Amino acid sequence: MLSPLAWDLGHIANFEELWLVQTAGGREPLDGDLGRLYDAIENPRAGRNELPILRGDDLRAYMSDVRARALEVLEQLDLDDPDDPVLRAGFAHEMLIAHEHQHNETMLQLLQMIDGYEPPLEAPDRPEPPADTEGAVAVAGGTVRIGAPGDGFAYDNERPEHEVEIAPFRIDRRPVSNADFAEFIAETGAEPPLYWARDGAGGWVSTIFGRPVEPDPAAPVVHVDHRQATAFAEWAGKRLPTEFEWEAAAAGADPAAANLDHAAFGTRPPARGSESGCNALGMLGDVWEWTTSELAGYPGFQAFPYPEYSEVFFGRGYPVLRGGSWATRTNVVRTSFRNWDLPERRQIFSGLRCVEVG
Ligand SMILES: [Fe+2]
Numbered sequence: 266m267l268s269p270l271a272w273d274l275g276h277i278a279n280f281e282e283l284w285l286v287q288t289a290g291g292r293e294p295l296d297g298d299l300g301r302l303y304d305a306i307e308n309p310r311a312g313r314n315e316l317p318i319l320r321g322d323d324l325r326a327y328m329s330d331v332r333a334r335a336l337e338v339l340e341q342l343d344l345d346d347p348d349d350p351v352l353r354a355g356f357a358h359e360m361l362i363a364h365e366h367q368h369n370e371t372m373l374q375l376l377q378m379i380d381g382y383e384p385p386l387e388a389p390d391r392p393e394p395p396a397d398t399e400g401a402v403a404v405a406g407g408t409v410r411i412g413a414p415g416d417g418f419a420y421d422n423e424r425p426e427h428e429v430e431i432a433p434f435r436i437d438r439r440p441v442s443n444a445d446f447a448e449f450i451a452e453t454g455a456e457p458p459l460y461w462a463r464d465g466a467g468g469w470v471s472t473i474f475g476r477p478v479e480p481d482p483a484a485p486v487v488h489v490d491h492r493q494a495t496a497f498a499e500w501a502g503k504r505l506p507t508e509f510e511w512e513a514a515a516a517g518a519d520p521a522a523a524n525l526d527h528a529a530f531g532t533r534p535p536a537r538g539s540e541s542g543c544n545a546l547g548m549l550g551d552v553w554e555w556t557t558s559e560l561a562g563y564p565g566f567q568a569f570p571y572p573e574y575s576e577v578f579f580g581r582g583y584p585v586l587r588g589g590s591w592a593t594r595t596n597v598v599r600t601s602f603r604n605w606d607l608p609e610r611r612q613i614f615s616g617l618r619c620v621e622v623g
Contacts, residue, residue: 267375267612271320272303272313277365278328279303281335284357290338295330306573335361351570359418360570366594373527373592374612380475384530391524392536394483395546398439401621402514402544406433409513412563413601422575423601425565429509435621436506436514439535439546440554441497443469444482446489449497459488459611473531483534485552485616491584491608494555494617503619508558508585508603510620515549515588515600517542523550527592532616545618549598552616553586560585560605578605590614 268276279300286292294300301307302316319327344355351357376382412426413419447469450457457469461480464470470477480486489497498504506514518541524533535546548554560575560583568576583605589598592614606613 266310268313273368275319276303278331282331285335366597370592377473382474388529391533394534395537401435404514404543406431421569437619440485440618443480443486446486484532487552488611490611498619505557506620508556511587518548520598524591525550526595554588555617556585558585
C-alpha cells in the first residue's frame with residue numbers, strides 16, 4: 266500500500282511548516298488542523314487516500330505559501346546559536362531537505378506503477394563495468410569506526426559514532442544481478458522479484474511505468490524482499506552481510522560515481538570508478554542492500570530531534586538496508602545512512618549482495 270502523491274506533497278510542505286515556520290520561526294501554522302492529516306504515524310498509509318487532504322491548486326498554493334514563509338523565517342534566524350541544537354549549523358534545514366528528498370524516492374515507488382509515465386530525463390551514460398566484476402573481495406576486519414562523526418548533518422540513528430570489532434570476511438564484488446536471480450528461480454522455483462513475469466519464451470519481462478522491458482542480465486536485481494534475499498544467499502552457499510560489515514566494505518565509495526538521483530530510472534551494470542576502498546563495486550546507488558541486522562540504537566543513542574523518526578522503530582523486527590538506490594537523491598546517500606523496512610516489503614528499490622561463509 267502506497268500513499269497518494271498528493272499526500273506526500275502535502276506532508277513534505279506540512280513538515281516544513283512544522284519545523285521551519287513553527288518550531289524555528291515561532292509562528293502559528295496557517296491552518297492548525299492540516300497537520301493532523303499529514304502526521305505519518307497518526308495516518309497509516311492504508312487510509313491516506315480517504316483523508317480530506319489538499320489536492321490540485323489548493324495543494325500547490327499551500328506548498329508555495331509554506332516555502333515563502335520558511336524563507337522569510339530563514340532571514341531572521343541565527344544558525345550559529347550554540348545553545349540551539351535544532352538550528353545550529355542548519356540542522357533543521359538540512360533535515361527538511363533530506364526529508365523532502367527521501368519522499369521523492371517514496372513517490373517514485375508509486376510513479377513506476379503508473380502506466381505511461383514518462384521519465385523526464387534521458388538516462389545519462391554510465392562508465393563501462395571493469396573487465397572483471399566476478400568473485401569476492403577481502404575486507405580486513407578488526408576495529409572499524411561505524412556511524413556518522415559528530416559534525417555535519419546525519420540522523421540520530423547514525424550516532425554516536427563508535428568502534429566495532431568485526432572478523433575478516435569476503436564480500437561479493439558486485440550486487441546480485443538479474444541473471445543471478447533468474448538462475449536461482451530456475452533451479453529452485455523461487456518467487457520472482459516484484460514486477461517480473463514470464464515472457465512466454467522461457468525468459469522474464471519486467472513491467473515498469475506500464476512498459477515491458479527485459480531485465481538487463483548484468484544489472485543488479487531490484488524489488489526483492491528480505492526473505493527472498495536471504496533465500497538467494499543460502500542457495501548461493503553464502504549469507505547477507507551485517508550492517509557493520511556492509512559499512513566497512515563501503516568505506517571510501519564515492520557517491521559521485523554511483524547510479525543515484527533517479528537519473529537512470531533503473532539499475533545499471535556496476536560501473537568502473539564505483540569501487541570502494543576494498544574494491545567492491547557499486548556499494549552506493551542502484552539498489553538498497555538488505556543486511557542481517559535489525560534496526561536498533563547505537564550504544565549511547567539519543568533521539569534527536571524527535572523519537573518518531575527512528576527510535577519508535579528500534580527492536581521491532583525491521584531489517585536494515587544500506588547504500589541507497591537509483592531512486593535515492595545524492596544528498597541522502599552516505600555510507601553511514603541506515604534505511605529499514607518490513608522484511609516482506611518489495612516495492613522499495615531493494616536488492617542484495619552476498620558475503621562468503623567460513
Ligand atoms: Fe515523512
